[in-house]
Amino acid sequence: MLKSNIDRSTGFERRFENAGSVVYENAEQASKAVAKEIADLIKVKQAQKQPCILGLATGSTPKGLYAELVRLHKEEGLSFKNVVSFNLDEYYPMEPDSIHSYVRFMKELLFDQVDILPENCHIPDGTLSKEAIASYCDQYESKIKAIGGIDLQILGIGGNGHIGFNESGSLKNSKTRLVALDHITRVAASGDFGGLDRTPRTAITLGVKRIMEAKRVILMAWGERKADIIKSSVEGEVTNQVPASYLQEHNNATFVLDQAAASRLTRIETPWLVEKVTWTDKLTRKAVLGLALKIDKPILMLTDADYIENGMSDLLADSGPAYDINIKIFNSLQHTITGWPGGKPNADDSNRPERAEPAKKRVLIFSPHPDDDIISMGGTFKRLQEQGHEVHVGYQTSGNIAVADDEALRFAHFVCDYNEKFGIENKKANTIYKKALKFLQNKKDSEIDSPEVRHIKGLIRKGEARATCHFVGVPDSQIHYMELPFYETGTIEKKPIGEEDIQITMDLIEKIKPHQIYAAGDLADPHGTHKVCLDAVFEAMKRLKPKEFMDDCWLWLYRGAWQEWGVEDIEMAVPMGPDQVLEKRKGIFKHQSQKDGVVFQGSDSREFWQRAEDRNKETADLYDQLGMARYAAMEAFVRYRY
Numbered sequence: 001m002l003k004s005n006i007d008r009s010t011g012f013e014r015r016f017e018n019a020g021s022v023v024y025e026n027a028e029q030a031s032k033a034v035a036k037e038i039a040d041l042i043k044v045k046q047a048q049k050q051p052c053i054l055g056l057a058t059g060s061t062p063k064g065l066y067a068e069l070v071r072l073h074k075e076e077g078l079s080f081k082n083v084v085s086f087n088l089d090e091y092y093p094m095e096p097d098s099i100h101s102y103v104r105f106m107k108e109l110l111f112d113q114v115d116i117l118p119e120n121c122h123i124p125d126g127t128l129s130k131e132a133i134a135s136y137c138d139q140y141e142s143k144i145k146a147i148g149g150i151d152l153q154i155l156g157i158g159g160n161g162h163i164g165f166n167e168s169g170s171l172k173n174s175k176t177r178l179v180a181l182d183h184i185t186r187v188a189a190s191g192d193f194g195g196l197d198r199t200p201r202t203a204i205t206l207g208v209k210r211i212m213e214a215k216r217v218i219l220m221a222w223g224e225r226k227a228d229i230i231k232s233s234v235e236g237e238v239t240n241q242v243p244a245s246y247l248q249e250h251n252n253a254t255f256v257l258d259q260a261a262a263s264r265l266t267r268i269e270t271p272w273l274v275e276k277v278t279w280t281d282k283l284t285r286k287a288v289l290g291l292a293l294k295i296d297k298p299i300l301m302l303t304d305a306d307y308i309e310n311g312m313s314d315l316l317a318d319s320g321p322a323y324d325i326n327i328k329i330f331n332s333l334q335h336t337i338t339g340w341p342g343g344k345p346n347a348d349d350s351n352r353p354e355r356a357e358p359a360k361k362r363v364l365i366f367s368p369h370p371d372d373d374i375i376s377m378g379g380t381f382k383r384l385q386e387q388g389h390e391v392h393v394g395y396q397t398s399g400n401i402a403v404a405d406d407e408a409l410r411f412a413h414f415v416c417d418y419n420e421k422f423g424i425e426n427k428k429a430n431t432i433y434k435k436a437l438k439f440l441q442n443k444k445d446s447e448i449d450s451p452e453v454r455h456i457k458g459l460i461r462k463g464e465a466r467a468t469c470h471f472v473g474v475p476d477s478q479i480h481y482m483e484l485p486f487y488e489t490g491t492i493e494k495k496p497i498g499e500e501d502i503q504i505t506m507d508l509i510e511k512i513k514p515h516q517i518y519a520a521g522d523l524a525d526p527h528g529t530h531k532v533c534l535d536a537v538f539e540a541m542k543r544l545k546p547k548e549f550m551d552d553c554w555l556w557l558y559r560g561a562w563q564e565w566g567v568e569d570i571e572m573a574v575p576m577g578p579d580q581v582l583e584k585r586k587g588i589f590k591h592q593s594q595k596d597g598v599v600f601q602g603s604d605s606r607e608f609w610q611r612a613e614d615r616n617k618e619t620a621d622l623y624d625q626l627g628m629a630r631y632a633a634m635e636a637f638v639r640y641r642y
Helices: 011-015 027-047 063-076 102-109 130-146 183-193 208-212 224-235 243-249 281-294 304-309 313-319 322-334 372-386 405-421 427-441 451-472 499-512 529-544 548-552 578-588 608-625
Strands: 020-024 052-056 083-087 089-092 152-155 177-180 202-205 217-221 253-258 362-367 390-395 479-481 516-520 554-558 572-576 633-640
Touching: 020 027, 027 052, 027 063, 027 152, 027 217, 027 253, 063 102, 083 102, 083 130, 089 102, 130 177, 130 202, 208 243, 217 224, 217 243, 224 243, 224 253, 243 253, 281 313, 281 322, 281 608, 304 313, 304 322, 313 322, 362 372, 362 499, 372 390, 372 451, 372 516, 372 554, 372 572, 372 578, 372 608, 372 633, 390 451, 390 499, 405 427, 405 451, 427 451, 451 479, 451 578, 499 529, 516 529, 529 554, 572 578, 572 608, 578 608, 608 633
Parallel strands: 020 253, 052 083, 052 152, 152 217, 217 253, 362 390, 362 516, 390 479, 516 554
Antiparallel strands: 089 202, 177 202, 554 633, 572 633
16 A cells, blocks of 8 residues: 555544544645645556546635646646546536536546546536436446545545535445535535525435545645534544544544644644643743633633643743733733724833834725625724724725625616616616626526626625725725736636736835735635735735835734634734724625625624624623623734734
8 A cells, every 4th residue: 555645643642633634834735745645646556557546525625636736747747547536426406517516616627637538537417317316326336346446535524524415414334325415514605606595405425435435535624614623523522423523433544634724633722731842922821811711710810720730730830820820911911902903192002012103104904805894803993093094995806706696687777777767878888787687687507707797796895895984984095996806707716816916915005105004814714815815915015025114014914704813812902892883883784785695604694794793792702701801892913923
């Protein structure tokens, strides 16, 4: 058997982890490591003149893997002629040319870009009659068995622990079959389909039994949203409620993770329980705050016994007694709280998160979508404006794909009716809206939005963003629609960050010369737009660093609608009273196209304003629980030192 280049975890962590796991800095590095193992296996099989049988997955997780395999083919000559592939699943019913089809996904991302033989590519058929599915599934399994079984199976993992579409409750001996999709799975996929009502309720999936029979299994997971289920799968009990936990019983399975997905594993979250650690200030803060929250005590109430009973006696020996450690951590957390996010003029700023000078700062808020500014930091946004700072907003993308078709249709009807009633003769405008109307009225599942429809959807979101800025008090001259090119594909799948994206970002920063930049550090965004936008900001600031004005420019990261910073990471917490919470809600309501029927809301059924309020309240509650002053809500930020 080929030795994997991906080493399974050994040593102390095995006391907690029941399956092998390896953690990489990011998804790109992890994907390259998995691609190398696949490439090595393909080459060994070629040398043996044998087929290489791969089990393949779809979804966002393996995209980087497939991109690297394509690169290896095009740049290093890796041939796929001896590869036979079997995909895990397909929605049902599903036409192969649909933009949602896994047939189309695999062709576009892998099959059509390498030299694999078409007859060697197997994907469950979503066009069958229901009566034919059982027989078809038996044949699908028979093909795998006849060729000798799967050599290497690639898996992702769902929020409920599903592998393939083997949902919670699937048995270890389950066969390839038609399954009903869990509500959690459908909600998570609803963004791709433009709403829950359009999302399939069933799918065909390879059974757990065939997955477990694979000679080698690699489960990949990226991002914070997967952290909890990864912990359950790797460290929890084997249960049919978390099908991925079955891999604990596989003799050659590895969980390949990025740092965010691994963040809840014991060896990452509480490393002092696994091995002897060096107690840095950062680690001490994380441990003490975690202890206080775990045993539900304010920081200043922690005792020596609390530390000892929770595996932190080494910290006491290094820095104790508990009283001294408690005071230090209490003060560090207290100093993060400020009602002056732009700095308090004429004040001692030695223990404040922001500088007092200059008293009036130029501030640039980068908003990946047209509503991230108000959703994620609306209270801070308004306070910066009210405290006299020159606040600019850079809307990095149009956000057009998040507008439902019926919203665009209503808008196009309004413009056409208005122009007709008042005899407005603008041929170009009339053509755009009439084309959009015709397209939307005849749109098929296999079609992406036309340029005219994307234009209308972009106008809707641009108008809502302007309304929010006016509500806060920001004039038109300080609103910047960047429309970064990477986003303008009309599909969920975006282009990689390009030179033009970086240059547009650099130009705006250089034009404003800000003292403060706020950017979205929320990498739990389900479609990755936030990450690309953040990468553009990072690269722009890196290139601009030699400029003199950059010496006075601080970068603060906020988080979006999906996740908040861990309390141990927060460096600035801006409190809000009840009235300010309501004001923020009114600002979010300016984005009417995102209300009541959110197109891309991930697996959380709450509307954005509800999520924002709940998250801000939870942050304030944490501070209260830790012994700080009680507030209605808090917005949290981390400073990035570039």
